[in-house]
Amino acid sequence: xxxxxxxxxxxxxxxxxxxxxxxxxxxxxxxxxxxxxxxxxxxxxxxxxxxxxxxxxxxxxxxxxxxxxxxxxxxxxxxxxxxxxxxxxxxx
Numbered sequence: 001x002x003x004x005x006x007x008x009x010x011x012x013x014x015x016x017x018x019x020x021x022x023x024x025x026x027x028x029x030x031x032x033x034x035x036x037x038x039x040x041x042x043x044x045x046x047x048x049x050x051x052x053x054x055x056x057x058x059x060x061x062x063x064x065x066x067x068x069x070x071x072x073x074x075x076x077x078x079x080x081x082x083x084x085x086x087x088x089x090x091x092x
Contacts, residue, residue, distance in 0.1 A: 006065045015057040
């Protein structure tokens with residue numbers, strides 16, 4: 001399934017490693033180092049200025065204007081939808 005994370009970015013939910021609050025990036029030297037390395041490798045997408053959260057995937061890091069709680073709700077909705085039974089073949 002896919003999750004729209006803002007800024008016209010859509011990622012596969014299975015590729016998401018972590019969703020963190022943007023303010024936490026500066027609270028850890030390891031996080032700062034990860035962002036510097038990813039930026040040098042051109043693996044960071046989205047505008048930093050209006051970002052509320054950071055979505056870390058297997059291949060890229062995305063700045064998202066959506067809050068962590070909003071993205072969490074979207075991810076849980078997808079999880080719930082994927083568990084539903086498919087009765088579309090029975091409708092005719």
